[in-house]
Amino acid sequence: MRLKDKICVITGGANGIGAACVRAFAREGAKVVVADIHAPHETVDALFVEADVSNKFSAERLVSTTLKRHGRIDVLVNNAGITHAADFLDCAEEDFDRVLRVNLKGMFLCGQAVAREMVKQKIRGSIINMSSVNSVLAIPNQVPYVVSKGGVNQLTKVMAMSLAPHGIRVNGIGPGTIGTDLAKKAVLGSDEARRKVMSRTPLGRLGEPDEVANVALFLASEESSYLTGQTIYPDGGRLALNYTV
Ligand code: NAD
Numbered sequence: 001m002r003l004k005d006k007i008c009v010i011t012g013g014a015n016g017i018g019a020a021c022v023r024a025f026a027r028e029g030a031k032v033v034v035a036d037i038h039a040p041h042e043t044v045d046a047l048f049v050e051a052d053v054s055n056k057f058s059a060e061r062l063v064s065t066t067l068k069r070h071g072r073i074d075v076l077v078n079n080a081g082i083t084h085a086a087d088f089l090d091c092a093e094e095d096f097d098r099v100l101r102v103n104l105k106g107m108f109l110c111g112q113a114v115a116r117e118m119v120k121q122k123i124r125g126s127i128i129n130m131s132s133v134n135s136v137l138a139i140p141n142q143v144p145y146v147v148s149k150g151g152v153n154q155l156t157k158v159m160a161m162s163l164a165p166h167g168i169r170v171n172g173i174g175p176g177t178i179g180t181d182l183a184k185k186a187v188l189g190s191d192e193a194r195r196k197v198m199s200r201t202p203l204g205r206l207g208e209p210d211e212v213a214n215v216a217l218f219l220a221s222e223e224s225s226y227l228t229g230q231t232i233y234p235d236g237g238r239l240a241l242n243y244t245v
Helices: 016-027 056-070 093-120 143-166 181-186 191-199 209-220
Strands: 007-011 031-036 046-050 075-078 126-130 169-173
Touching: 007 016, 007 056, 007 093, 016 031, 016 075, 016 209, 031 056, 046 056, 056 093, 075 093, 075 209, 093 126, 093 143, 126 143, 126 209, 143 169, 169 209
Parallel strands: 007 031, 007 075, 031 046, 075 126, 126 169
Antiparallel strands: none
């Protein structure tokens, strides 16, 4: 078992990619804590903590509740994220703020609260930030999302540099299009939209949440012990492609 008895907190673990991480980590022996604004869709062997990652007190309560139950935190998967479709000229300030608050500030708040505890307890933990191919590419009508994910990549690097002296590793995952509720809402709304995504996907299919969870598993485990400050892209080849398929 690759995560035997490791205490792993997964934000946004109630659905989609986060839920796949919960299943994969539990299968590998982890004791999982799901942090989400919604209760998990499926019955999972995990502690559920209702938490809004964009709220500092909620992030701190997530850590204290986890410590009360398990005494330590070995792994954090900063996965919770939202989208809002809007072109640059139309994007409202409140929508920009809302997406940035959850997708970027949420990872800062949870990352800081968890890392402080890891440092205090001298735990050489692993933190994983869920980025996207949209951290380095741009979809015109996903303004705040694209900006937030660009920020996540830099957050990953600066956290990795700050925490390296403590032996804590921080890495990112930048998925291509994965068939979850978020992707259905953001980029898979019609046959035409799906065709556009496929024209940019050399492997010719959507990714599965489990295929992202497998990367998270690798980054959480000792198999990636010399890896920090990196973002890995399970994207079906999209970032290597110039033009269309
Ligand atoms: P999803 O909508 O299926 O799941 C997201 C989960 O986050 C939900 O359970 C939701 O309740 C939770 N959540 C939302 N706001 C929250 C908050 N403030 N506090 C706590 N939990 C909150 O989405 P998904 O597709 O599984 O996406 C997960 C992550 O993967 C996101 O960061 C997303 O940007 C990233 N991602 C997804 C794709 C894709 O194609 N699906 C591609 C690249 C990156």
